[in-house]
Amino acid sequence: MIVALIIIGVLILGSAAAAMLRRNLIHSALLLVASWTGVAAFYLWAGAEFLAFAQILVYAGAISMVVLFAVLLTRQSRDAELPVEPATVTRTASAFAVTASLAAVIGAAVSTARFPASAAEAPSATVKEIGLDLMQEHGAALLIVGIILTVALIGATVIASTDKKRDPEDAP
């Protein structure tokens, strides 16, 4: 079990770290798909099969496609790849410092924490249960999320669509 978890962890973290460090955006995107798939594997490992499928569908399927489209749509020419600036170095350094300190704090906190013992068996979570739960206890939230999604999609369409009237003004 632990071994499987470690392998999954390495997959997740490795691909994620690689994705964040690559210069090529396409590579980053593909590596992220790997990382999300790893997360899905983790869900499977933890016994939440439904979530694992949802993760695969949404992240590895949908979001990654959108990301790829965005990357392709905003492709820049080669000369736009600027050389490393002092500002970039400072930014990277400060980001590393912040990240490291956060990792240190949370890592220390987590590793020193004591948790009560738990059941060895995974709690049951069939699709039917989840469905009932969603529809009964969290019906309102479900509706709201639906609305949020709808609004977000319409908003995204509006934002990304070419505004014919405003174009001439925006043009430099």
Next chain:
Amino acid sequence: MTPLHLCLLISTALFCIGLFGALARSNTILVLLGIELMLNAANINFIAFWRYGPSHGAANGMIFVLFSIAVAAAEAAVGLALIIAVYRHQKNIRLQEATVLKG
């Protein structure tokens, strides 16, 4: 070192990787993806505590993650649309150049 600890460490690491990406990279898409990673890290935490948490029965952790995924999807859609709009405006997607909204 229980499996819970391991899960939490993995999630911490993932969160930090996402944070680092968001803070260090200048490409807006990568910043957005870093934020997605942080969300995933949070989701891992939910599942880990659902699996190894003290109380059973309630599927709250899972439900939470479900909603989180939905919100992440919405966020990704809007965020990427914004990125395209910004690109159309300034012909690149370097975040440090998008400072039109400064006070």
Next chain:
Amino acid sequence: MTLPVQLLWLIPALPLLVAGIGALTRHRGVALAAIFAMAGSFALSCLALAGALQDPSVHATYNFAWFDLGHGALRLGFLLDPLTALMTTMVTFVGTLIFIFSLGYMKEDKNFSRFFCFLSLFAAAMLGLLVANSLLLLFVCWELVGLASYLLIGFWFHKPSAAAAAKKAFITTRIGDLGFLLGLLWLADSTGSLLFYDGGQGVLEATALASLSGQTLACGLALSTAIGLLIFCGAVGKSGQFPLHVWLPDAMEGPTPVSALIHAATMVAAGVFLVARVYPLMSADALLAAVPVHALTVVAFIGAITALMGALIACAQNDIKRILAFSTVSQLGYMMLALGVGSSTAAIFHLLTHAFFKALLFLGAGSVIHAAHHEQDIRQLGGLRTKMKVTFATFAIGMMALSGVPFLFSGFWSKEAILHAAHEWDVSHLPLYAGLCAVVLTAFYMTRLVAETFFGKPRSHGAEHAHENSAVMTAPLVILAVCAVLLGFLGTPYWPWLQKTLDPHYEATHGGLGLMLLSIGLVGAGLGLGWALYGRKLRTTAAARDPLDTAAPAVMAVLADRLGFDELYAATVGRLNSATAAFADFLDRYVIGGLVTFLAQLGIFSGGVNRQVDEANLNGGFDAVSESVRGSGLFYSRKQTGETHGYLRVVAVAFVLLALVLALGGVR
């Protein structure tokens, strides 16, 4: 057949109708319509005269309400008595002749129809004035007559001198009219009526007169004297009496028929008519002994001064129309003198005869001027006796009538009546002497006029080529000449028909033979002197000096300058007028306007002070607070760099700190 008083309004209405038509159309037929209307009015006047003569002592009236006023109404009316009837007959008759004369005189003028429109308006107003039974209606027509006179003097308005003369005439007469208006107001206020005869309630009837002469003012005058003198002011203005005579000579700028009709025969006589009409009022104070002055005394002296002054100035004029104009002034003075000395019948007699012979003289002058291509200076004329026989003959008749050549001519009889009355006046004989002097002068200047104009050789191109005018112009001259002769026989001392008609109580006085002989002698002296100076040695060139001018240049210069009245008025009244205007304008622009501006500036200034105070004290504290708010806002807004990385970094650091706090503090 007679004209009832109810229909008396028809007499002025006929010309008024033509005037109205003439205002709307420019058709030349207006002239004929005007002549027919005038002739119609003449016929009606004859009918009215016939009615009035049936019983001369009756004042037939017809009164009607003009408009409601309070519980009663303002009433106007018409009056038919011999005075009215004689005057209307004279005006319409002379008017008709002058209208006919104008047909020829104005033939070439491009405003031909307009001329007849104005003439008709004048005739209507003049006739309205004559038939009025209300001082208000009389005043209304009086002003309209003035308007017509104004329009006709300024008929050739493109000439600045004509326009100025018209204005001068209107303004000068209006000064007198203001006195008239005040008298009228006073009369209305003290009697409550303005009707002359109203069945015992009129202002000229015994009740009102007794009440008016019974009241004494603070200055000692009787009320009737004061009112009478104020009304007389109007007559002074209109009849060109001293001191308001200055407009009449200038009025000769108008076309000559206008001068004949308005400024010789009719309108200027309206003042005399007015005094004669309100004669009961003027003489109401006659029996009062304690008053400082009687109204009629003033009238007599004004008349005497005017008669003498007009005759004097006439001797030094060279313009044919001006000489006649000053002669008119002088003759009007005679009439006023007659009124003043108590003989209104003599005044009206002279008014009637004068109307005919002076109209004749003016039309004769017009005939000369028309023939001589608008040459009016007698020094430039001459020799017209042979060229214009009819004009010369009629003019000579007019001249002899005016001079008072005995027995045959009307002027002699009317003048005798006046001198006789002046002789009988017991207040003073000064007016008589003035009148006698004027007799000599009149004969003298008329001889000069005739000698210079008709005898000798033509002295200008215009006189050279003069020839007799058409019958339309000479016929009126002949008719007028006949009348100028015949009219005198209506009022001779041996058959005083006119006097008896006008005044049923008239009694012919005898014993004036000595005076008559004296005046005949004076006329002869005047004629002889004139002929001696101007007739024996006729002028040969236009530039030759006048014999009188050679003898007494200073006196003649003053007389030629009309005794300097125009200059005097320009220096006093005119200057006072413009000074008052300038003062009013100054007061308005600088004093009151300045005050207003000052107040406004004061308001603006205090507003400024207020604002300063506010800003220093009240706003100070508030400003400090808002400034600090603004400063902090600025500070934080500078933190808003728009750098998303910066925001993220802050969030991350905060997150680290939060985590640190949670970790150190423990979950629990």
Next chain:
Amino acid sequence: MKCLLSTLILTPWVGTLLLALTPRLSPKVSRSVALLFSLSTLGFAALAWSGFDPAAPGYQFVEQHAWIKLLNVSYHLGLDGMSLALVALTGLIAPTALLASWKLERDPRLFNLLFLFLQGAALGVFLALNFFPWFICWELSLVPAFFLIKLWGGPGASRAAYQFVVYTIGGSAFMLLAFAALFAATGTFDFVELAALARDGGLASAIPAPALGAIFLGVLLGLAVKVPLFPFHTWLPSAYSEAPTGASMFLTGIMSKMGVYGFLRILWPLFPAQLHAAAPVLLALALAGVVLGAFAAMAQTDLKRMVAYSSINHVSYCLLALFAVAGASSLNADASTAALSGALLQMFNHGLSASALFFCVGILENRSGGKRGLLDFGGVRTAAPVFAGFCGVALFSSLGLPGLNGFVGEFLVFRGVFGLAPWTAAIGCLGLFATAFFLLTFWQRVFHGPQSPAVAAGFRDLSTQEIVTLVPTVTLMFVLGVYPQLLVSLFNPLVTAWAVHLP
């Protein structure tokens, strides 16, 4: 007939609204619409005239509805002979002024809109019997007048408009304060009730004499500026001369009457004792207006200013009559009746003749390209005989020539004033003289003599449309000069009653 007076006031305002809502209207249509709405006043006035009974006491066609209960304000309209004459005058002058502005190039729709608004406000002033609606209309009339002067006026229009409005508002501020004080003491804004209170002494017992005097002064100030009474008149020449022709006609024809109307409707009935006490001073001021106004006109070289000053002179006659009546020490009913009838006639007559004169000067100004100096013209009569005829009639009407309307009013005024204050009338005659002098100077310089360059360059005679504008006014001048009964019959019973009851 029930809401006749409201209809009368509101119809021009409906026209305003209509024009305001149709911004794309062509100038031609907007002019016709405005003229139609403006003429409605004449129609309704005729209707009111036909149903009006001059002999009946009090107000007719009364409309009274509670409006603001808290302040005891009611919507109270009523008509008597004086109001009817003025409403008829408005109905006559306003369309004439609109016709006179027919050729206006710049934004005719806005001009007509403002004009109709002004007309409605003026009608409101003449018909309201409660201070509240009355004052609203009184002040509302300033707004369009301001814009009419400022936007369409001559080169100095802006300053003149400001001066006019600020001065008038300054005056009416005092009036508002005075009425607030009156309300505080009596609890009513109604003119009829207040007049009744004043008659039976309720006002004097409710308010101590000094305070009542101060209130009187406040109201007096507000009205005196509007008329204007002598020392408060300096806004007038510049406002009248800078305003566009149509507005000048309305200002002089109607707005100056609002002030005189206020004197007769408000000041006199409400404060008879105070007016009586102040009459000697006021009489002197009115006399100064008569005499100095005329002499100041004589000193002007700008024709419009000259006519404006003559306007001061003419409205001062009305006040002269009123003050003489109010200040009379003993009852002289004949003279009082004559003076008041004269004042009312003079209001109407001055409306006719002054607006016609302003129109004529406007034509001169228009034809010569903006010149209006006395010396810029000459010989106009040869170039434009018809125009000269009409202008001459207007001049002589203004001069008070008998046979035209001006004489009757002035004669009655003098007849009355002479009976009540003889010396005033005697001195006032100077004004008559000066008026004749400057009007004839005007006539002589402009119409007579040789043609000036401005005239010789081609001075068109009146167009048909201009003749149509002038004919009603000029015809009325003749009609009223010969048959004043037409107008006098309207208010004779009213004036007769005033002469006996009020002093």
